[in-house]
Amino acid sequence: xxxxxxxxxxxxxxxxxxxxxxxxxxxxxxxxxxxxxxxxxxxxxxxxxxxxxxxxxxxxxxxxxxxxxxxxxxxxxxxxxxxxxxxxxxxxxxxxxxxxxxxxxxxxxxxxxxxxxxxxxxxxxxxxxxxxxxxxxxxxxxxxxxxxxxxxxxxxxxxxxxxxxxxxxxxxxxxxxxxxxxxxxxxxxxxxxxxxxxxxxxxxxxxxxxxxxxxxxxxxxxxxxxxxxxxxxxxxxxxxxxxxxxxxxxxxxxxxxxxxxxxxxxxxxxxxxxxxxxxxxxxxxxxxxxxxxxxxxxxxxxxxxxxxxxxxxxxxxxxxxxxxxxxxxxxxxxxxxxxxxxxxxxxxxxxxxxxxxxxxxxxxxxxxxxxxxxxxxxxxxxxxxxxxxxxxxxxxxxxxxxxxxxxxxxxx
Amino acid sequence: xxxxxxxxxxxxxxxxxxxxxxxxxxxxxxxxxxxxxxxxxxxxxxxxxxxxxxxxxxxxxxxxxxxxxxxxxxxxxxxxxxxxxxx
Numbered sequence: 001x002x003x004x005x006x007x008x009x010x011x012x013x014x015x016x017x018x019x020x021x022x023x024x025x026x027x028x029x030x031x032x033x034x035x036x037x038x039x040x041x042x043x044x045x046x047x048x049x050x051x052x053x054x055x056x057x058x059x060x061x062x063x064x065x066x067x068x069x070x071x072x073x074x075x076x077x078x079x080x081x082x083x084x085x086x087x088x089x090x091x092x093x094x095x096x097x098x099x100x101x102x103x104x105x106x107x108x109x110x111x112x113x114x115x116x117x118x119x120x121x122x123x124x125x126x127x128x129x130x131x132x133x134x135x136x137x138x139x140x141x142x143x144x145x146x147x148x149x150x151x152x153x154x155x156x157x158x159x160x161x162x163x164x165x166x167x168x169x170x171x172x173x174x175x176x177x178x179x180x181x182x183x184x185x186x187x188x189x190x191x192x193x194x195x196x197x198x199x200x201x202x203x204x205x206x207x208x209x210x211x212x213x214x215x216x217x218x219x220x221x222x223x224x225x226x227x228x229x230x231x232x233x234x235x236x237x238x239x240x241x242x243x244x245x246x247x248x249x250x251x252x253x254x255x256x257x258x259x260x261x262x263x264x265x266x267x268x269x270x271x272x273x274x275x276x277x278x279x280x281x282x283x284x285x286x287x288x289x290x291x292x293x294x295x296x297x298x299x300x301x302x303x304x305x306x307x308x309x310x311x312x313x314x315x316x317x318x319x320x321x322x323x324x325x326x327x328x329x330x331x332x333x334x335x336x337x338x339x340x341x342x343x344x345x346x347x348x349x350x351x352x353x354x355x356x357x358x359x360x361x362x363x364x365x366x367x368x369x370x371x372x373x374x375x376x377x378x379x380x381x382x383x384x385x386x387x388x389x390x391x392x393x394x395x396x397x398x399x400x401x402x403x404x405x406x407x408x409x410x411x412x
Numbered sequence: 413x414x415x416x417x418x419x420x421x422x423x424x425x426x427x428x429x430x431x432x433x434x435x436x437x438x439x440x441x442x443x444x445x446x447x448x449x450x451x452x453x454x455x456x457x458x459x460x461x462x463x464x465x466x467x468x469x470x471x472x473x474x475x476x477x478x479x480x481x482x483x484x485x486x487x488x489x490x491x492x493x494x495x496x497x498x499x
Binding site: 061127129 | 426428429457458
């Protein structure tokens with residue numbers, strides 16, 4: 001049974017809404033900025049992908065405001081956009097015909113920090129009753145489900161920055177088991193002291209003060225990553241139903257795989273290469289059929305080396321165009337769901353967005369990194385890779401549907 | 413203790429749990445069940461927390477299980493039915 005994406009909703013630091021995000025991304029316009037959400041002056045890392053222009057009250061009913069963390073508000077915004085984009089009317093589906101599977105890493109940590117501070121400093125009477133669920137990592141799935149009446153199989157995946165891919169992989173399982181629609185993806189954010197400190201503790205964050213030099217995947221001066229907030233929500237749908245209702249189909253989730261790295265002292269190789277191979281096997285294609293790779297792009301030299309080695313092994317040196325548009329948003333806690341959306345938009349328009357502001361990859365990385373300007377290309381199949389802290393590796397193969405042929409031809 | 417009236421209760425609910433756009437909270441709502449007003453049990457818990465804090469009172473557990481504003485105000489005001497003036 002084939003699962004296709006029929007709706008995309010985006011909330012990103014460089015664009016609120018899919019069109020704004022895609023325009024900015026093609027233009028190489030990033031959304032990394034000095035942190036303003038809290039006073040970060042005493043922290044070693046002070047740049048983040050903040051979404052600057054999101055007024056929750058303009059997008060959500062007032063009933064939802066007291067009970068939602070910012071990341072849930074952004075998730076509800078993206079979910080509403082995805083469902084509208086799909087032209088889906090959940091009330092017309094069977095009662096249990098639509099589920100929700102999202103990825104999360106932090107949960108509502110900003111909400112949680114505020115309420116815990118109230119508890120410690122003012123006492124239990126000052127803690128919001130909504131703390132009971134607002135900081136829970138599964139809250140986005142729950143709130144999306146309640147708001148849109150999606151009662152089918154639902155859940156949440158927690159695999160750090162690989163999560164968005166795992167959510168789509170799990171959503172596809174539900175489609176195969178007979179649920180016609182699953183709203184999936186991931187929107188998260190942890191731009192508060194409590195969310196910031198544990199990321200700094202990984203040692204993987206950039207300490208550069210200049211937002212234009214802070215997150216440079218595969219560059220010779222790569223020095224860690226920048227966290228961002230936001231993400232993407234997608235509507236995944238059974239292909240037969242999508243065709244029957246005449247929905248526009250962005251592409252098929254053709255292959256999925258996930259592995260966990262071996263223990264650091266095991267002497268065994270990291271799992272990323274194997275993950276990519278497993279996903280291609282799952283899609284039933286060889287590496288020669290991949291037209292573009294959306295790489296994980298950790299911007300940590302050792303991790304970049306592991307990834308470029310894997311890509312060189314799989315595709316040969318400079319064997320396939322590679323891009324890391326998350327360089328413009330920061331790495332999102334919703335786990336690469338935005339990369340999936342971006343890959344589908346690239347397939348639709350026949351344009352590979354650049355890894356802005358990286359000028360060129362370091363010589364040791366023998367990959368064809370797309371930099372500078374978007375590259376026109378006939379795109380049929382994309383491989384999306386992601387890694388999460390703690391050894392998570394995930395890979396997704398996306399294949400354009402025939403609907404996109406017209407724009408592919410135009411792009412040529 | 414201070415007597416809580418309906419306008420104060422609706423203000424507290426509105427400020428702490430939002431307001432359903434399709435409901436007129438300024439109308440005669442004393443006997444309308446909370447769910448129909450757009451408030452679930454958590455919204456009531458949230459309101460109870462604020463009332464305890466702002467009015468310096470300890471509320472009976474029955475307040476959380478009140479089904480209408482009239483029942484809620486009666487519990488909060490120690491059994492005294494909301495009078496016409498308080499509405």
